[in-house]
Structures are given as structure tokens and as C-alpha cells.
Amino acid sequence: MTDAPLLVLQGVDVVYKHVVRAVRGIALEVKRGQVVAILGANGAGKTTTLRAISGFIGLDHARVTAGTIVFKGEHLENRLPHQITRLGISITPERDKVFPNLTVSENMSVAPSRLTNAERKRTTDMVFQFFPALAARRNSEAGLLSGGERQMLGIGAKLVCGPELLLVDELSLGLAPLITQELIARLMQIKDELGLSLLLVEQNAAVALQMADYAYVFENGEIALEGDRAMMRGNRHIQELYLGGGAGGRRNYRDARAAREVRGQHGRA
């Protein structure tokens, strides 16, 4: 079964604090070596879905209440984050992606790794080579880094864990277009070098579609639309809603309603 997907979500519901249902019936998959993007408006449930995969801790007060999350044949629902990391999934979260009071090198070495010491050293060197800005600031505290450098460190520190699937929440958030482009280029090189699969959450659909082989559009906690790159690019409504091709505001509730009509027309892939 070499062509079985790496990660499969089926009918996943996540409930916060026993009452708030943030996502419902999420079904998605990531194949080996694939880059998959999740798009959607604020509050659509993108982060919740990534967190359901990477694991909640008690402080989150969140639970997967229905559905299955299967990674390489192992069920992940409601497992603890460190167990999931051990299986080969790492996440670079949306906020607070580095330990501000640890130095850059401490951030790179704090996590237990699935790699051997030699592989780990090689990966660390590779990260510093791909992100020279980090190498230059090895001994300074992560709290003093710029947004872009934090993102690099947030990603680099997780690569050292030796994941097979890396989840990145909002790669481009708050970064200048030039930095974003550089990050994308580096990340794609690293992905090829390490044979990683990526699952990205993006607000910026242009960024997502530049990287992704396949994309899912979330809306109000459900998947409204999905398709490969060509389909996403070709879809007039996606163009209007998420790529800024249309007139007026994007990502508001009316647009989300329009997207639901899109789903009506196209079916669910």
C-alpha cells in the first residue's frame, strides 16, 4: 500500500469547552510528498483542524468528538502532542512558535528528535545553511528575532524533530511579500531535500496556490470546496473570493455565502 495517503481525516468534529463546535465533518487527505493547503476566512476552523491533527493539551479544552484522523495507519484522535510528534508530525503554530527566552540554538535543540544524532546534526546544519539569518543569531534570544526570523526558527526547530509531515499555520502571516517569497522558496527546497509532506494553512490564497498541489477551502467549520491547483486557479469564484480578483471586500460573511453556492455548483470534487 505505498500509494495509501500519509494522512487521512474523515468526518472530524472538534468541540471546544464541551459546547463550541468549531469544525464539523472535516474530510481531507495528504499524500506522501504532497503539499496541501487549507484556505478560508478568519474563524473558519483552519487552525482548529491543524491542532486536531497535532494534538490538544488540557489547557486547550478541546476534543475531537467524531471522525477519525489516521497517519500511517495509526489513529491520532485526542492523543497528546508529544506522542504525535514521535509518530512523525510536527507543527509550526500560528502564534508563539519559538521559546522567546531560549537562544536560537537552544530552540533548535530543545526538542526530542526522531533522528539519530548524526542526522540531527545534519538537519541543524541544513537549517542554518538555508536560513543564514538564523546562523548569524545563534546565540541571541529568540524573543529578539524579527517576525520572518521567528518563522524560520519556528520551522527549523520542527525540522530537527525529524517529521515526515510538517504542518505550518499561516506561513505568510505578518510578513513582507519579499520575505514570504524567500521563505516559500527555502521551504520548498527543504521539502524536496528531506522528502517532506506539507499541510499549510494560509489566509493568502496566492501564496497557497503557488506552493500547493491540492487545496481545501474552509467555511464556517466545514469544507466548502476542494481541488487541485489547476481547478483552484481556474475557478472564477475562488479568484474573486480569495485571490482578490473581484471587486470589493474579501473574506466576509457574504462572500462565504457565495462560496457555499459555489460548492452547490461544483459538488465536492
Next chain:
Amino acid sequence: MLQLLVNVIVLGAIYALIASGYVLIYRVSRVLNLAHGELMMLGAYLLLQTATSLAFGATGAVAFAALMSLLVGALVYVFLMRWMTGQAVLAAVLTTISFGIFLRGLSVLTWGSQHHYPGKLLSVPNVSFPIGASAFISGVSLAILAVTIVSYAALFGLLRFGRWGVRMRACGQNPLLAAQSGINLHTIYALAWAISTFTGALAGILVSLETGVSGSLALIGLKAFPAALVGGLDSLVGAMLGSLIVAAAEVAAIQYVSPLLADVIPFVILIVMLAFRPWGFFGTREELDRV
């Protein structure tokens, strides 16, 4: 005068050894362990129990009781505090208070309310060494001083350079990110509880060698809490300085005002501190300086 200085340093060392436990648990899990005084007392009772029922020498008995305390600390986390992970911090603090009361009751039931002298049972010699012309320091006090210095050096080294120490700091800063980095939070918290109970118990054990053990030993543990807070609860340097400040104030009050003030002074300092600088002398600097 020299004797006063020696007294301040010895008392400061006792407080510092205890305070490091408050700081460690607070730093790693943001929980105030208000059962620390009782756990320290339990260490002394464990020494008493070892002395009465096992045929170790003095050194062996001290080491055995201290190692048992390490285990006790881990068990307290596994069987009690673990269920508080993810609850409000207040709930966790209240749990430690209740647990402390439980430990007091348990120790009265087990060892009675009278004063015991494990030092005598173990025939620890009551020696003292002259310092200069007019001052003396007891052998036990010297041991306390040495243990405090070694403990602080070890804790600094661990937190600064040790793999597990860096993980502890990471958990204190952002438990979610730590867990997502593959760190098992329960292991780290259990480790913090074990080490903290170990150093606290060492303090209790050593103090009991000289002054004996009864329920009132827990009060010394509680008096170290202002010392930890004065320095800033998440700073070891702060805990050390806070301990010296509280010890100096206490010794001065005993000498120049009234011995009755001894148990009051630390809490007066605590209240003053809470009013003017609740994060302590080093609490904020800590954010920038690490360790």
C-alpha cells in the same frame, strides 16, 4: 557582630535551599506549591523513620531519606498534581494547600505531636568551629551551607546547560509549544516536583539534625516563601538574595527588638513586597536574563 553575620548567612542558606523548590515548580509550571513546607517537614520525619527502623549510619540515613523524598515528590505529581494540569492555577494552588494540611494531619497521626531528635538517634556529633575570635558555626550549619551552595550550582547548571533543564525552561515559557515539540509535559513536571521536594527535604533533614522535628518545622518552610517571593518567584538569583534579606531582617529583629518577632518578620516583608513590587526584585529582570 560577626556571630550575627554568621547567623544571617546560615539562616539565609536554609531559606535559600527551601526557596529554590518554590522557584523551580513555579518556573516550570506556574504553580505555587504551598505544601512545600510540609514536604520539607516530611523529609525530616522520613529521616526520623529511617533512623528508628533501619540500621544506616548518619550519612546513609540522610541520603536514604533524601532519596525517598525525591520519590515522594514525583509521586505527589503523578497521583495528585497531574490531575490539575490544564486546570486553573488557583485550583492547583488550593490543592497544594489542602495537601499540606493533609500531610500535617498524617504526620501527627504517624509520629505524634511531640518533638523528636533524629540527630541524637543517629548520634550526629554536636561540634562547632570557631570563626575569628568571637564567632562559632556548628558542623550541621556548615553542612547546610555546603548543601545549599552545591544545590544552587547544580540547579543553575541544569537549567542553563542541561538538556532537561532547557526543556524545563521551555515548558515554563510555553507548555503547548513544548508539548508540540515532542516534550512530555508530565515527565517535566514530575521531574520538577521531584527535585523541588528533594532540595526542600534536604533542608528539613539538615535542620532537624540540630533542632529536631515536630509539626512546627513546616513553619520554616512557609517562612521561606516570602524569601522566594521577595526575589521574584521565577528567579534563582532572586531566591538567594531574598533569602538573605529575610534572614537578615529576622536576625536583626530577634537581636534588637524581640525574639517574638522571629516568625512574623518574613510575612511583614511579604506584605510590604506584595504592596510595592509583587513581581519581586528579579521577577521582571528574569524575563530578560534567563536563569
